[in-house]
Amino acid sequence: MIYGKERATGKDAQVVIDILDEINEVEDNDERMYEDLDSPKTIDKNFATSTYAKGDKAIGSTKSNKKRNINETCDIVQMANELGDRFKSSLNNLGKNFRTEAIFAPKYEILFEELSKNEGLTENEVIVASRKIVKDVGDILVFFNVPAHQKLEWIKGYLNGE
Secondary structure: OOEEEEEEOOOOOOHHHHHHHHHHHHHHHHHHHHOOOOOOOOOHHHHHHHHHHHHHHHHHHHHHHHHHHHHHHHHHHHHHHHHHHHHHHHHHHHHHHHHHHHHHHHHHHHHHHHHHOOOOOOOHHHHHHHHHHOHHHHHHHHHHHHOOOHHHHHHHHHHOOO
């Protein structure tokens, strides 16, 4: 018996026409074998039915495997999309943080100097106020928008938690 791979390669390699001729010869021989028998051709119905049923199960099994693979692929695609959305959101937040830092970096640099200009504050109060104000961007905005004549009172109230 020669297998498909051996037909295509090796010393006994055959061309397609030779293979088809060989298959036709085998089919003709099978038909002649049934003609030579004196009894009519009979096929065991149970055998045919069981073979067909098994074939259907195999096909059904293959279909269910394909459906499972499709569902798994859909799940993977959905997870990739969700990951992409999260990544996009994280990048947007990172971009906002960089913009905020770029806007407020000069204000951070001059905050200590601005606090020191207020003559009613001790050095310790200036340090504590600068540490607290730097923690919140909103506080920095408010501090720099408070009129100069009200800054001392605003800082004292801020330090007292008012």
